[in-house]
Amino acid sequence: MRCQVVKVPSASPSDVIGLRKLVEEGALLPSDVVAVLGKTEGNGCVNDFTRGYATHSLQDFFRGAGGESSISYVMSGGTEGILSPHFTVATRSLANDDAAAEGQKALAIGTARTPSFRPEELGRLAQVEQVANAVKQAMAEAGIEEAADVHFVQIKCPLLTAVEVHDAQQRGLTTVTEDTYKSMGYSRGASALGAALALGEIDGVRDEDICGSWELYSRVASTSAGSELDYCEVVVFGNSSVATGDQFIDHEVMKDAIDGAALMRILQRHPGAEVVQVLAKAEADPTGYVRGRRHTMLNDSDINHTRHARAVVGGVLASLVGDPMIYVSGGAEHQGPAGGGPVAVIFKI
Structure with a gap:
C-alpha cells in the first residue's frame, strides 16, 4: 500500500482547474483518491455554504474523472489572515514495489x-x-x-x-x-x-x-x-x-495559539525532509488569557473567536514553514489542551 498527499491551490470553492491539470499530466489518478481536505474562503460558521459548494464541485469532478463514490470530503471554512484556500488530496494505491523496508x-x-x-x-x-x-x-x-x-x-x-x-x-x-x-x-x-x-x-x-x-x-x-x-x-x-x-507524518501538541516551538520540534526531528503539508487546530484560549496576557477574541461580537484563532495560528505556523497554504481549522474543543491544539507535518523523504 502506497499513500501520498498533494496540495492544490484553489481560486474559489468551485475551482478544480489545478486538479484537472494533475489528472491530465498523469500526476494524480482519480481512482486512487480516498480523501480531500479543503480550506474554503467562507466564514467557517453555521451559514458557511462554501463548504457544501466545494464538496459538490469536487464530487462532480471526481465522479466525471473516474473517482470512487466513497471519497471522504472534509471542507473547513475560513482562510482568515494569510491562510491560502486550497485542497489537500490524499491517495492510496497498491504499491508496485516490495513491502516497506524492515x-x-x-x-x-x-x-x-x-x-x-x-x-x-x-x-x-x-x-x-x-x-x-x-x-x-x-x-x-x-x-x-x-x-x-x-x-x-x-x-x-x-x-x-x-x-x-x-x-x-x-x-x-x-x-x-x-x-x-x-x-x-x-x-x-x-x-x-x-x-x-x-x-x-x-x-x-x-x-x-x-x-x-x-x-x-x-x-x-x-x-x-x-x-x-x-x-x-x-x-x-x-x-x-x-x-x-516516500512520505511520513509526525506530530506535536501546541500549548497555546503562539506555540510555534511545537512545530519547530517536529521540523528539527527530521532535518533534510521536505514539508508536504502542515495540519493544525486553532483555538481562542477559553480563560481569556494567553501566557498571562488578556486577549479579546472571545469578546468580539463582530467576528467569531474561531476566525480570530485561525488567523493567529495560521500566521505563526506559516511563518515557520514559509508557506501560507496550510490546513488550519478553528475550534479545538477537546483537541489538545484548552487554548492549544495538535499540529502535524507530512514529510517527503
Whole structure:
C-alpha cells in the first residue's frame, strides 16, 4: 500500500482547474483518491455554504474523472489572515514495489463514516461512541495497529440548524443546545472525545464531560463542523509498516495559539525532509488569557473567536514553514489542551 498527499491551490470553492491539470499530466489518478481536505474562503460558521459548494464541485469532478463514490470530503471554512484556500488530496494505491523496508514505516491513510445522527444525538455520547468506532475502522483500513502510530485524525462532523432543533422539540426531545453556533463546538468536542476514546487517550466519558471537562482531550484529533452533512467523515493519518512510499507524518501538541516551538520540534526531528503539508487546530484560549496576557477574541461580537484563532495560528505556523497554504481549522474543543491544539507535518523523504 502506497499513500501520498498533494496540495492544490484553489481560486474559489468551485475551482478544480489545478486538479484537472494533475489528472491530465498523469500526476494524480482519480481512482486512487480516498480523501480531500479543503480550506474554503467562507466564514467557517453555521451559514458557511462554501463548504457544501466545494464538496459538490469536487464530487462532480471526481465522479466525471473516474473517482470512487466513497471519497471522504472534509471542507473547513475560513482562510482568515494569510491562510491560502486550497485542497489537500490524499491517495492510496497498491504499491508496485516490495513491502516497506524492515523497521521502516511510511504514511498510511484510512477513512470511515459514522451512521447519520439525529439532532438529539449531536454533542452527546451517541456521537462519541460512533466516532470511536469509525476511528478504529479507519485505522484498520490503513493498516495501523498501534495508537502511537496515529498522528492526525481529521473528522468532519454535523451541526444543528434551527430546523433540526425544532424537529427534536416536536418529537418531545431536547438537543444539547438550541444555539446553532454553540452546537458546532459540542459536535467538534464529542467527535474529538470519540477519537480520544478509540486511541486510549481517555478511559471513558460522560455526557456532562463534553465541552465541560477540558482535562479530557485527544493529542491528534482535529474536528470541523458543518451543515453540509448529517454524519461524521473520519480520516486517519499515521505511519504503518505495511505502507510504502516516500512520505511520513509526525506530530506535536501546541500549548497555546503562539506555540510555534511545537512545530519547530517536529521540523528539527527530521532535518533534510521536505514539508508536504502542515495540519493544525486553532483555538481562542477559553480563560481569556494567553501566557498571562488578556486577549479579546472571545469578546468580539463582530467576528467569531474561531476566525480570530485561525488567523493567529495560521500566521505563526506559516511563518515557520514559509508557506501560507496550510490546513488550519478553528475550534479545538477537546483537541489538545484548552487554548492549544495538535499540529502535524507530512514529510517527503
